Amino acid sequence: MKKNFLIILALCVSALWAGNSIFSYEGFPVQYYGRDIYSLGMGDTGASDIFRYNTGYANPAMQNRGNRTLFGTGIMMGYAIYDSEYNGKNENFRDDMLDFPYFSMSVPLGRHRLGMQFNAQASGLVNNQTELADGTIEKQSTDKYLYKADLIYSANYKKFNAGISANLYFGHDKQSFTQISSNNMFNTYESLVRDFKNPSVTVGALQSFDNLSLGAHASLPVTLKGESVRSTIHSTEPETDYEYKLPAQYNFSATYLPIKQFKLAADISYEPWSAIADTYRDGMKAGLGFAYEPDVDLHRTIFMRLPMRIGASYRQLAFSDKDGGDIDEIALSYGLTLPLKREVNRIDFGFQYLKRGDLATNNLSDTTLSLMIGFTGFDIISKPKDRRAPREIPTKEAVE
Numbered sequence: 369m370k371k372n373f374l375i376i377l378a379l380c381v382s383a384l385w386a387g388n389s390i391f392s393y394e395g396f397p398v399q400y401y402g403r404d405i406y407s408l409g410m411g412d413t414g415a416s417d418i419f420r421y422n423t424g425y426a427n428p429a430m431q432n433r434g435n436r437t438l439f440g441t442g443i444m445m446g447y448a449i450y451d452s453e454y455n456g457k458n459e460n461f462r463d464d465m466l467d468f469p470y471f472s473m474s475v476p477l478g479r480h481r482l483g484m485q486f487n488a489q490a491s492g493l494v495n496n497q498t499e500l501a502d503g504t505i506e507k508q509s510t511d512k513y514l515y516k517a518d519l520i521y522s523a524n525y526k527k528f529n530a531g532i533s534a535n536l537y538f539g540h541d542k543q544s545f546t547q548i549s550s551n552n553m554f555n556t557y558e559s560l561v562r563d564f565k566n567p568s569v570t571v572g573a574l575q576s577f578d579n580l581s582l583g584a585h586a587s588l589p590v591t592l593k594g595e596s597v598r599s600t601i602h603s604t605e606p607e608t609d610y611e612y613k614l615p616a617q618y619n620f621s622a623t624y625l626p627i628k629q630f631k632l633a634a635d636i637s638y639e640p641w642s643a644i645a646d647t648y649r650d651g652m653k654a655g656l657g658f659a660y661e662p663d664v665d666l667h668r669t670i671f672m673r674l675p676m677r678i679g680a681s682y683r684q685l686a687f688s689d690k691d692g693g694d695i696d697e698i699a700l701s702y703g704l705t706l707p708l709k710r711e712v713n714r715i716d717f718g719f720q721y722l723k724r725g726d727l728a729t730n731n732l733s734d735t736t737l738s739l740m741i742g743f744t745g746f747d748i749i750s751k752p753k754d755r756r757a758p759r760e761i762p763t764k765e766a767v768e
Contacts, residue, residue, distance in 0.1 A: 402426025405742025409703020411679020
């Protein structure tokens with residue numbers, strides 16, 4: 369048990385990573401919606417998918433299904449390719465990417481469940497360097513993240529699930545600028561560091577039928593509060609109060625089994641950012657996914673026995689680029705599952721192509737190619753009893 373606790377702790381610590389994007393200077397461009405790697409390989413859909421062991425608890429009602437103790441986590445790795453157009457000249461740069469989007473745990477208590485989830489809500493990480501005509505070097509960087517820790521309770525009544533989670537948001541926004549002149553006489557350095565946190569609440573519900581599941585969940589708006597510190601090469605200013613407002617988030621999802629071995633899922637998320645400031649537009653993300661869940665008894669080849677899925681998503685970012693242009697995002701994904709020995713254990717693989725922004729509209733764009741790996745199961749708390757111990761078998765009495 370001690371070893372398992374250390375593994376869980378290490379996974380929680382490893383989740384403190386940020387996604388890369390060239391639009392990080394303007395806001396939080398990378399956002400996760402609380403779903404697991406299986407879902408990310410299916411167009412980031414599945415907030416109502418009760419037809420599998422689901423370890424993404426964006427909808428707190430989701431964690432009630434099944435009588436297993438579930439652990440889930442994932443990793444995303446790959447490349448982020450930045451493209452820019454300035455004065456008719458195109459430039460591009462390839463950056464490595466590593467992200468740990470979530471860790472979750474769910475424990476059954478009869479018709480009830482208790483759980484927790486720690487996930488990267490939004491993030492942005494980018495560095496760039498420019499050399500001017502006189503040899504002066506300018507460096508800019510931004511490192512920002514917003515994480516969410518959830519404590520979850522859900523209950524089940526027949527085919528209806530309801531859940532609630534207490535959410536703690538916390539994060540920081542660090543920006544820096546360095547200028548090194550060619551003669552070292554006019555060097556400068558400036559930084560702005562902001563941190564913020566505050567709690568909120570999410571409620572959700574799921575209604576299931578034989579071949580259909582419908583879900584809805586909503587998070588309350590929250591004002592994150594903290595401090596802001598500005599520093600220069602000469603001095604550090606006193607701390608000042610800082611606020612970062614998050615709007616409410618509304619999510620609707622549906623999962624449907626049209627015929628045996630096949631599954632369709634659709635999810636949509638909406639955030640009224642325009643209610644916070646006129647400079648924002650409302651954020652939206654919509655995804656559509658298709659999955660093949662084979663009956664292993666009907667297939668002979670290993671490939672046809674593997675669950676597979678594809679999906680696509682479209683997202684409107686709330687903030688604009690530096691010139692006021694809208695930023696949109698599209699993603700295509702593919703996934704497959706490797707079931708392990710025990711029914712609850714599996715490894716999910718996913719591949720995602722994502723493009724954020726457009727050179728014609730924004731003069732900047734991101735293209736990310738990601739390999740995603742998710743781990744689900746490892747039911748260490750509710751192991752079945754060992755019934756292999758020798759037993760005394762009664763013998764039949766002789767009848768005279």
